Amino acid sequence: MTDRPNSRPDTLIRRTGFPDSVSRAVVTPLQPSVVYASSSPDQLDAQYEGSLKGYTYAREGHPNADVLARKIDMLEGGEGGVITGSGMAAVTAVLLGLLKKGDHVVGGDQLYGRSLRMLTRDLPRFGIPTSLADPTDAETMADAITPDTKLILVELVSNPTLRVADMDGIAALARQHGVLLVVDNTFTTPIGYRPFDHGADVVIHSVTKLLAGHSDVTLGYVSARDAGHRTAICDFIATAGMTPSPYDCWMAERGLYTFPLRFDRAEANARALADHLAGLPGVESVLYPGRADHPDHARAQALLGGRDGNMLSFTISGGRAEANRMIEAVPQLAFAPTLGDVGTTVSHPASSSHRGMSPEERAARGMGEGFFRVSVGIEDIALLKADFRQALAAV
Numbered sequence: 143m144t145d146r147p148n149s150r151p152d153t154l155i156r157r158t159g160f161p162d163s164v165s166r167a168v169v170t171p172l173q174p175s176v177v178y179a180s181s182s183p184d185q186l187d188a189q190y191e192g193s194l195k196g197y198t199y200a201r202e203g204h205p206n207a208d209v210l211a212r213k214i215d216m217l218e219g220g221e222g223g224v225i226t227g228s229g230m231a232a233v234t235a236v237l238l239g240l241l242k243k244g245d246h247v248v249g250g251d252q253l254y255g256r257s258l259r260m261l262t263r264d265l266p267r268f269g270i271p272t273s274l275a276d277p278t279d280a281e282t283m284a285d286a287i288t289p290d291t292k293l294i295l296v297e298l299v300s301n302p303t304l305r306v307a308d309m310d311g312i313a314a315l316a317r318q319h320g321v322l323l324v325v326d327n328t329f330t331t332p333i334g335y336r337p338f339d340h341g342a343d344v345v346i347h348s349v350t351k352l353l354a355g356h357s358d359v360t361l362g363y364v365s366a367r368d369a370g371h372r373t374a375i376c377d378f379i380a381t382a383g384m385t386p387s388p389y390d391c392w393m394a395e396r397g398l399y400t401f402p403l404r405f406d407r408a409e410a411n412a413r414a415l416a417d418h419l420a421g422l423p424g425v426e427s428v429l430y431p432g433r434a435d436h437p438d439h440a441r442a443q444a445l446l447g448g449r450d451g452n453m454l455s456f457t458i459s460g461g462r463a464e465a466n467r468m469i470e471a472v473p474q475l476a477f478a479p480t481l482g483d484v485g486t487t488v489s490h491p492a493s494s495s496h497r498g499m500s501p502e503e504r505a506a507r508g509m510g511e512g513f514f515r516v517s518v519g520i521e522d523i524a525l526l527k528a529d530f531r532q533a534l535a536a537v
């Protein structure tokens with residue numbers, strides 16, 4: 143036994159890779175390796191210098207992230223995009239990778255909750271003052287710009303009130319003042335809007351949402367038009383350790399293949415459900431950018447070209463008691479503060495994303511206790527209509 147080298151436990155560890163095969167795998171291999179072995183110090187030197195392409199250490203980049211990034215680049219018309227461990231890591235990498243003390247930032251006043259928090263609580267701690275302004279009105283954005291303003295961060299469709307930003311006005315403003323325009327395109331997705339085609343300098347995604355689409359990975363994407371900005375952002379991601387797990391990237395790649403199909407179906411469902419809700423007793427109002435009664439309908443048509451997306455909001459008559467009854471009546475609809483899943487999810491901003499606001503502040507923004515946001519999924523629309531009829535009947 144002991145003189146048979148193959149059976150010695152210490153030879154196990156010599157990793158031999160996959161068996162040779164003249165045929166190749168159809169599916170992208172999952173590569174969890176943290177480290178990559180180079181063949182000589184000269185080669186490693188060349189890799190670090192960039193004259194040879196090769197991975198070194200996964201925090202600096204790995205193939206599963208790159209495969210996913212190239213596919214999202216394709217959708218966005220971007221180049222050299224990077225995957226991060228979450229959408230918020232992408233937002234943070236842009237802000238901390240590109241700004242320095244004394245720079246000023248203007249943000250939309252209805253950004254994603256954590257982005258708002260980053261702007262109002264965190265950037266000021268690092269000596270980066272910020273102002274918030276209403277992105278549906280480029281004039282108020284203009285008023286917020288100071289001689290130190292370096293960056294504007296906006297989302298095209300606001301969460302959860304689904305207002306549509308004056309993107310053309312804001313892009314003109316950014317150009318005129320030489321300010322970087324950063325667009326978080328999570329809600330609209332590249333099917334609805336491609337920010338790079340309309341003057342954006344940086345595009346961000348929470349890949350967690352519609353692009354991956356199955357609520358089983360947390361990832362972000364960021365791409366910058368300018369190569370210098372890309373390098374600064376990538377370096378910050380590697381330094382701060384915002385790199386994603388290869389497995390999550392592999393899962394998101396798998397999800398991304400059906401993104402256009404899922405988006406078509408979810409959008410058609412959202413359009414039909416919005417009209418259905420508007421006709422149900424107990425529903426006071428419905429917000430969907432594709433409906434003629436939406437306050438920014440004309441702008442939505444101009445910017446989104448009919449790709450109004452899968453998100454809608456509505457208000458029921460009543461307060462918290464009615465809200466509780468409605469949600470309890472439909473346990474089959476996930477009551478969860480996320481969006482973009484294949485299944486429909488319903489959220490209640492007053493008790494979740496906007497719980498930090500006073501009731502008066504919420505009321506001023508049109509999101510009282512009766513206000514709900516729906517991320518419409520790809521279910522059979524007849525089932526969805528029945529679910530919401532059942533929900534409203536309980537109110």
Ligand SMILES: *Cc1c(COP(=O)(O)O)cnc(C)c1O
Nearest residue numbers: 228229230254326328348350361
């Ligand atoms: C969810 C979301 C984020 C944050 O993404 P995570 O992947 O959850 O970190 C940022 N922006 C928007 C618009 C989002 O919906």
